[in-house]
Amino acid sequence: MKNAISLKRNCFDIVPYLFIAPALLVLASFIILPVIMAVRYSFYNFNMLRPDRISLIGVENYKNIITDDLFLTAIGNTFRYAFILVPIEVVVAFGLALLVNNSIRGISIYRIAYFSPMLTSMTVVSILWTFIYNPTPGQGLLNSFLANIGLAPCPFLRSADTALNSIVAMSVWQSAGNYMMIFLAGLQGVSTELYEAADIDGAGWWRKMRSITIPSLHNVFVFIVLMTTIAAMKMFTQSFVMTQGGPDNSTMTIVYYVYQQGLQFRNIGYASAASVIFFFIVLLLSTAIKKFVDSER
Amino acid sequence: MIGRRKRQIIKTISLYLVNTLLGLLFLIPLLWMIASSFKPEQNIFRDMSSISAFIPTDFTLDNYRQAFERVPLLKYIANSIIYISITLMMSLTFNSLCAYALAKFKFRGKQFVLSLIIALMVFPFESIVVPLFIIITKMNLLDTRWALILPFTARCFSIFLFRQFFLDVPDELLEAAAIDGSNRLHSFFAVVLPISGPVFATVFILDFVMHWSDFIWPLIVLIEDSKRTVQIGIQAFFTDPPIYYGPIMAALTIVVIPMIVLFLIFQKYYVQGISTTGLKG
Structure with a gap:
């Protein structure tokens, strides 16, 4: 037996490579190759509608993009969306996890209730909430409710001031349950001995939260902040279905911009440059979050 | 007291x-x-x-009758189920084989492959849709089912989940199979697969829910109405006047039902899947 293994080690062993080949081939052709192509195209004037006029133009695309007001608006909107969404989502998800982290009878029903919006896709949710947000009198669920409790109607998606925030509210509702489940798994992993010791010392709820629960979940918090931030930076479906980027481009996001330039106008070179910028924004943001967290420790 | x-x-x-x-x-x-x-x-x-x-x-039930009359909902659902099933059959095979090699074999370049897969895990798909569209066009796959399938037959996150599981498979079990003279591919199928039900169920349900909700990619590569997936189908129905609430609500409800049924069946694995995400990450 030992002999057989050492014998195998001496000659070149091809079997492991055969195991990883199919997956690596797919990753190479459909992730790595596109990345290289995106970088390459970003230096070209390349419009699919005029395939005869492809030419190398250096950093021209990048110059045009960073002076394009619409792109700057898209970047601004995307960051605003992320900065509003991430704190709310993390707090809501954590709060829900605390609420369902116990063993009262029927608790799993509540867990499923909080989680259920996650099972409806973003497209379904966006269509449903377009009806809920409908500001036409007598046609929107939310405004009917506001009228019932004596509040003024809100234009929601029809006004540049409220559209993005309306999408934030819906998105929190849709995905908080998902992050709640991750928090819950973390909470259940915190050792009960710590809490028992704290009980003996007579520590109150808030004290236990601050000194035991939150520090124990440090990694989970970092992970969830990272996930929600990256997800927020990629926002597209909600804007596409609910507002088509409007009103007044107030819900135009970076991915929507890339989609519009590349796949509607077929401006491949230009959209590739926007994609490259987008990739670096996500990369910088996630390293910044990691760096910030490490320096905190 | x-x-x-x-x-x-x-x-x-x-x-x-x-x-x-x-x-x-x-x-x-x-x-x-x-x-x-x-x-x-x-x-x-x-x-x-x-x-x-x-x-x-x-x-x-009139809203349901109207919804089915105006859009081929069942066709869309069938389209989605078919493309997701083919994708998953391929991706479960490719990802598990790759993960198994990364967990149990020694070979040159293993560390490199591992770090590559972890680096690609957070890579935003949205930043490569434009060149990916060109690749699919050049492969003459635009507006075909393969355009929806091929790019997703490997997924770094699934490889990662599989590997976490395979790392815990005891080596003695594999050595016993080796003594029996079975080769490694055979021992993977004969020894490892039968005990890997839970991880396959987890990856299956996570990927199924993800692909069922896919929006931007099918939106880009599908043109013909008859090939639409559920999400693209209901989005088109939603923008196609006259817009009545009832039939659209009926269509939305129908689209949600398969997910709820799947979730209730695979609940345990789904929750396990998203919980491990956070703890390992």
Whole structure:
């Protein structure tokens, strides 16, 4: 037996490579190759509608993009969306996890209730909430409710001031349950001995939260902040279905911009440059979050 | 002692109260969707400002009949199920084989492959849709099922989940199989697969839910109506006038049902999947 293994080690062993080949081939052709192509195209004037006029133009695309007001608006909107969404989502998800982290009878029903919006896709949710947000009198669920409790109607998606925030509210509702489940798994992993010791010392709820629960979940918090931030930076479906980027481009996001330039106008070179910028924004943001967290420790 | 028990009861009651209120708040949009799908159009608007918004007053199936008449919903659902099934058959095979090699074999370049897969895990798909569209066009796959399948037959996150599981498979088990003279591919299928049900179930359900919700990619590569996936189909239905609430609510409800059924069956694995994400990450 030992002999057989050492014998195998001496000659070149091809079997492991055969195991990883199919997956690596797919990753190479459909992730790595596109990345290289995106970088390459970003230096070209390349419009699919005029395939005869492809030419190398250096950093021209990048110059045009960073002076394009619409792109700057898209970047601004995307960051605003992320900065509003991430704190709310993390707090809501954590709060829900605390609420369902116990063993009262029927608790799993509540867990499923909080989680259920996650099972409806973003497209379904966006269509449903377009009806809920409908500001036409007598046609929107939310405004009917506001009228019932004596509040003024809100234009929601029809006004540049409220559209993005309306999408934030819906998105929190849709995905908080998902992050709640991750928090819950973390909470259940915190050792009960710590809490028992704290009980003996007579520590109150808030004290236990601050000194035991939150520090124990440090990694989970970092992970969830990272996930929600990256997800927020990629926002597209909600804007596409609910507002088509409007009103007044107030819900135009970076991915929507890339989609519009590349796949509607077929401006491949230009959209590739926007994609490259987008990739670096996500990369910088996630390293910044990691760096910030490490320096905190 | 009595004081403590009293406190416990108060705590339990308030937990029920808060959870019930919040739970209803979370369910309201879905309850409204389902109730509205079963009532005549004018009732949807009439009931809107009262509690009957969530009750199917004058129960009718007419919205469902209209939805099925106006859009080939079953066709869309079938399209989605077919492309997701083919994708998963391929991706479960490719990803598990790759993960198994990364967990159990020694070979040159293994560390490099591992770090590559972890680096690609957070890579935003949205930043490569444009060149990927060109690749698919050049492969003459535009507006075909393969355009939806091929790019997703390997997934770094799934490889990662599989590897975590395979790392825990005891080496003795594999050595025993080696003594029996079976080669490694055979021992993978004969020894490892039979005990890997849970991880396959987890990856299956996570990927199924993800692909069922896919939007941007099918939107880009599908042109013909008959090839649409569910999400693209209902989005097209939503923008195709005349827009009536009832039939659209019925269509939304139908699209949601397969996910709820799958979730109820695979609940344990789904929750396991998303929980490990956070703990390992």
